[in-house]
């Protein structure tokens with residue numbers, strides 16, 4: 082934190098009481114959590130210690146935020162914001178980017194504007210390949226590139242059985258340049274993109290857990306860039322994938338929840354990273370790291386086809402949840418309560434079932 086550079090400008094309410102109270106910290110715009118919560122139909126509840134607050138929907142806690150921290154508990158998931166929460170005169174503030182692109186998409190996605198396309202074409206990316214082995218477990222002589230391809234092939238089979246069209250960025254042991262991987266998805270007009278990787282912190286053999294990464298909104302930093310000795314890596318311009326900031330968050334959350342619930346191996350969190358494989362995407366995308374190849378237990382488990390099948394099934398379930406969420410948003414759009422159903426170019430009537438419809442796309 083550069084305290085000397087800290088500028089604090091409390092904006093006057095200007096008579097518009099509906100406008101959330103704002104302030105500016107350095108170059109970052111913040112909005113009052115209290116006002117933001119009420120715009121989402123939620124309220125802020127104080128907790129003990131008073132350095133943290135709960136966001137609640139009625140009596141149900143949906144998020145916990147802590148002063149000075151980027152780490153929040155979002156409906157039971159560990160999520161890293163792009164900027165730290167700040168407290169001024171006892172009131173909590175979150176950056177406008179975090180409110181718009183992290184909290185709102187997860188808590189009230191129907192307020193995030195035009196929903197993305199209902200997924201029909203899914204692009205799957207098996208991390209690494211060829212001379213790029215990815216991470217390795219030198220004791221077990223296993224390589225990330227083999228596990229990513231195996232999981233992606235299993236996932237392809239599952240998704241095709243559910244009626245999706247699947248495009249792979251690689252189906253053999255070859256390396257493909259990262260920007261080419263997103264280009265393959267774009268050329269195929271993919272509606273959603275998932276890259277599969279495995280983590281490593283070798284020689285540490287104890288660390289396990291699920292991590293999910295998405296591309297930071299413009300002006301925000303990679304999560305790791307906040308670590309000591311790292312530089313602010315915010316990018317000056319927006320990337321194509323930034324058109325889907327809110328939906329990247331919805332996708333990341335769906336994948337995160339299903340992976341964690343299937344593997345129960347520890348929550349490493351949902352993080353931001355300026356990933357070259359996501360930058361050029363013209364659809365929502367995320368990168369999953371379901372397990373640690375370096376871990377004594379997960380490294381061994383990954384050698385079993387059964388465990389890799391479990392990982393693929395969890396990613397498939399996450400994609401189904403994402404598809405159901407997007408479909409529900411379109412259904413709400415085409416059939417407003419009390420109004421006649423209208424056609425939507427991105428959601429033909431046949432593809433807009435009611436919210437309780439099975440999590441399955443229409444047959445092609």
Ligand SMILES: [Zn+2]
Pocket residue numbers: 208209215216225278279
């Ligand atoms: Zn990797």
